[in-house]
Amino acid sequence: MTALAERPYGRAGGGSRRGPRSGGGLALLLPALVPVLVFSVGPLIYGILLAFTDARSGRNTETSFVGLENFAELLSDGDFWESFRIGMIWGLSVTVLQFLASLGLALLLNQDLRLRGVARVLAVVPWAMPPVVVGLMWRLVYHPDAGLLNGLFGTHVDWLHDFSFALPAVIVVGVWTGMPQTTVVLLAGLQNVPKELYEAVSVDGAGAWRRFWNVTLPQLRPVIVAITSLDFVWNINQFSLVYVLTQGGPGGRTRLPMLFAYEEAFRYGFFGYAATLGVAITIVVLAVLGLYLWRQAREGD
Amino acid sequence: MTRALKYLALLGYVVFLAFPLLWLLSTALKTPQEMAALDPTWIPRRPTLANFADAFAEQDLVGAGLRSLVVAVATALITVALALPAAYALARFRGVAGKIAIGWVLVSQVFPVVLIIIPLFMVLRRLELVNTLAGLTVVHVTFVMPFALWMLRGYVRAVPRELEEAAAVDGAGRLRALAAVVAPLLVPGVVATLLFSFISSWNEFLFALVILKDPEVETLPLTLVRFVGPEGVARLGPLAAASLLATVPSLVFFAIIQRRLRSGLMAGAVKG
Incomplete structure (x- = not known):
């Protein structure tokens, strides 16, 4: 494996010149729009509309429009708020920890160190693994009897079933799984920082810390904003990993919003209510992202 | 940061990233007796492939x-x-x-x-x-x-x-240009x-x-x-x-x- 980040593709094909005659363009855009409409826009609009109905899973149940009733119910649902709180703790802490850990790793990988090759390979392995396998693997690590952790620490904790340890234990797995994408993107960003900038501050006699703070970080800013935003969205919508690890237990301590929605929809059959939950989470995510991007844009000026 | 510290940090990352994978591998090669033992072992004392056969038999x-x-x-x-x-x-x-x-x-x-x-x-x-x-x-x-x-x-x-346009200008026609020039590159x-x-x-x-x-x-x-x-x-x-x-x-x-x-x-x- 050589350079982790090549020059981004797409530079060569750029230009903003218009394509040949727009008639042919329209015919060609049709195959672009049809899959997007049929497979993405359509289901999503249907899903959002369901949030305003009392749709149930039964085959012959009548579905009727109920307006904002589901939303009112959601707002007074204690279980939802608990799940929402856990989701925010999970989403924010995994995103932040994953970012810090990946930034550290990317900085090390960007230097001429010996273990680098091994670390680079290891850093992308979790990306390729099925989330189910990641979950099962960490169950082995956390296993109360045959697990590694208790053996190492000489403790006897049932990590994934303990009321206070379950969420932190699951967060560690979240960080482990999400590091590859973040590391790869940050490393690519680091390698795109123009060398001249470093040379300029080196002349000033700036130390490593000042170089990082005054050159690296500002240059990385757009990449950091993009990847942390994406990570947050991915994390808040996480399902498989935590489902395999804890099924949301113990006592709902790790029941992320998507696990809650899954149960509402496919265990209890409340399709409309689960869709409402999905819409509510979307609104929250958009609000958080909006605030974050707005602040970043303002500070960036 | 000194070089030694950097190596220490990188080593930390390697351990964090690798240990669950190695533990998975180790568990797959262990006998049930060894798994039940109190002290966990990294390298199975008597490595066995029986778990693979059992996996196929069970599911x-x-x-x-x-x-x-x-x-x-x-x-x-x-x-x-x-x-x-x-x-x-x-x-x-x-x-x-x-x-x-x-x-x-x-x-x-x-x-x-x-x-x-x-x-x-x-x-x-x-x-x-x-x-x-x-x-x-x-x-x-x-x-x-x-x-x-x-x-x-x-x-x-x-x-x-430009490649595509050049081919099209040569009289190849848009579709032929696509097939002959763009497709192989894609x-x-x-x-x-x-x-x-x-x-x-x-x-x-x-x-x-x-x-x-x-x-x-x-x-x-x-x-x-x-x-x-x-x-x-x-x-x-x-x-x-x-x-x-x-x-x-x-x-x-x-x-x-x-x-x-x-x-x-x-x-x-x-x-x-």
Whole structure:
């Protein structure tokens, strides 16, 4: 494996010149729009509309429009708020920890160190693994009897079933799984920082810390904003990993919003209510992202 | 920071990233007696392959693997067949419609999957496709489509427009120019997208959990979870062995495409 980040593709094909005659363009855009409409826009609009109905899973149940009733119910649902709180703790802490850990790793990988090759390979392995396998693997690590952790620490904790340890234990797995994408993107960003900038501050006699703070970080800013935003969205919508690890237990301590929605929809059959939950989470995510991007844009000026 | 400290930090990362993987491998090779022992051992004292045989005996891994294979191959082929013309159009013709379409691909990431899985489930039920591999394939195509479009669009953009235009001017005609000049250059990108779609489908769990209800139609991730009993009491050795086997195809394919995947990702990230 050589350079982790090549020059981004797409530079060569750029230009903003218009394509040949727009008639042919329209015919060609049709195959672009049809899959997007049929497979993405359509289901999503249907899903959002369901949030305003009392749709149930039964085959012959009548579905009727109920307006904002589901939303009112959601707002007074204690279980939802608990799940929402856990989701925010999970989403924010995994995103932040994953970012810090990946930034550290990317900085090390960007230097001429010996273990680098091994670390680079290891850093992308979790990306390729099925989330189910990641979950099962960490169950082995956390296993109360045959697990590694208790053996190492000489403790006897049932990590994934303990009321206070379950969420932190699951967060560690979240960080482990999400590091590859973040590391790869940050490393690519680091390698795109123009060398001249470093040379300029080196002349000033700036130390490593000042170089990082005054050159690296500002240059990385757009990449950091993009990847942390994406990570947050991915994390808040996480399902498989935590489902395999804890099924949301113990006592709902790790029941992320998507696990809650899954149960509402496919265990209890409340399709409309689960869709409402999905819409509510979307609104929250958009609000958080909006605030974050707005602040970043303002500070960036 | 001194060099020693850097090495220490890098070593820390290597340990953190590697230890669960090694533990999985170690567990897969251990006898039940050794697993029950109080002191955990990294290297099994008496390595055994019995866990692999037990894994096949306990669950229908071959059947589940074949079903996963069918779904993943179908998903990859259908996704790329649908996405390739679309990606070409999005890369070459930058009208308002194209901008909206590609913007949507990004925005759609924000919506949680429940908002897609419930309506798809209802449609599939009406079409009698719940509990079928065809139904799961349709859902997987939906789920992989945005990223496949994104990747392919990046690869099309990387083919210089001038090449195509030069060929067209030579009297080859637009379609011939596409076939003769652009298509060969796109092959690596198309292969990368095929393999990426395959991996996504092979690894996918939630949709399979919702769509497939009977053991006879289960895909591999669902079968793996069966090794964990209802009470969470699992036979750890076979579980570890089966997990390892299920990861092999993804890892191999990922190793092939990972560099292209990165460039595809970057093309999107840098040139939104």
